[in-house]
Amino acid sequence: MEPTSETPSLRERTRRAVHAEITDTALRLFAEQGFEATTVEQIATAAGISRRSFFHYFRSKEDVVLGDLEALGRRVRDALEARPESESAWDALREALKTLHAPGSGAVTALEIADMYADAPSLRAKHLEKHLRWQELFAPDIERRLGIAPGTTADPRARAVIAAALACLDTAVEAWRESGGTADPVDLFDAAVAAVRG
Amino acid sequence: MEPTSETPSLRERTRRAVHAEITDTALRLFAEQGFEATTVEQIATAAGISRRSFFHYFRSKEDVVLGDLEALGRRVRDALEARPESESAWDALREALKTLHAPGSGAVTALEIADMYADAPSLRAKHLEKHLRWQELFAPDIERRLGIAPGTTADPRARAVIAAALACLDTAVEAWRESGGTADPVDLFDAAVAAVRG
């Protein structure tokens, strides 16, 4: 066992460093020549590791861009569960999703990331795939807010509401990208949600 | 040029026959051993053609299952545009999407297809990808119903509503699959839509 909260042990530190190095290198290459045109071979070489090692750090090329959407999902879920008990499913979801509107540090801008999504179908695909996991992650809370018994068999309602909210998020981001980053993403998101709720 | 509406010419007929043969063979294999466990090699051999020829008929392995979602999308769009002018975006979409609830002929049941989706991420991925095309296909009509000027730059609303409706469809189908095909898909869909609309 390693110390989990102590100094992260040399191994852990180098691991994180390599991870960061790969991420930076890859994102730079993606931004320069496009996601699909960049091979794992190139990334590995540029990052100073072997092709094989790349796959020890990332399960797929897409995962470099996606980052840790798993952890992000948990953060949103926590924000969701922190919303007032009385708040409606939609309101709680909308506010919880706004916590995603974060700084965006790093040399590669959020706009460039959005551009990658725009011309790489496989990237969009894995992104949407992660959203399906979020559905299950948020479902318990949303079921409660909708007044659905937790064990209800095959009830599409909670998942539908969550999927709809995530669709609002994605269309808002896409619209923001199309605006060249000039529009306010939160406004776009709110507009999308309002339109969906009729 | 070939006659487009005449007797479809031998070539065209054999082409269709081979297409159908591949589809049947592939779906049977998928149902038997699973989508991912089935290789294109196997399908081609079982269908009596070469691996290379398979890719002359289908762009990808997934396309065999997806069928012609392009054409299906156009049919839904036509149904959408046929809805009364005065109908709201949501109502029109909901009713138009119900036209998808069709017979389902063929040796492989709709339930088996749904099962394939359930355990093949790449299949889900391409499916969702097609939905993005549908978004653009339905957008003009929905923008009109929402009272948005057609040329409006980067407005997420129409696409958000469409994506939300499609999400309802997908979650309804998924819930139907989980019920083992016992629940009524149309009821599930209506319930999902009602929940999303708050």
Add this chain to the structure above:
DNA sequence: GCGAATGCTTGCACCGAGTGCAACAGTCTG
């Protein structure tokens, strides 16, 4: 501090999806 267990890197061989190309066989037209 030493040896052993552990973990990371790497090369290698392999698989499966998908593509470009060129040769070949069948069909259709003049």
Add this chain to the structure above:
DNA sequence: CAGACTGTTGCACTCGGTGCAAGCATTCGC
């Protein structure tokens, strides 16, 4: 029948991704 056209096929290749085993560094127990 000759020539244009179209579909089939094999071949070689690219790329993402995985299993395996050898080698090297680190870490842990004594």
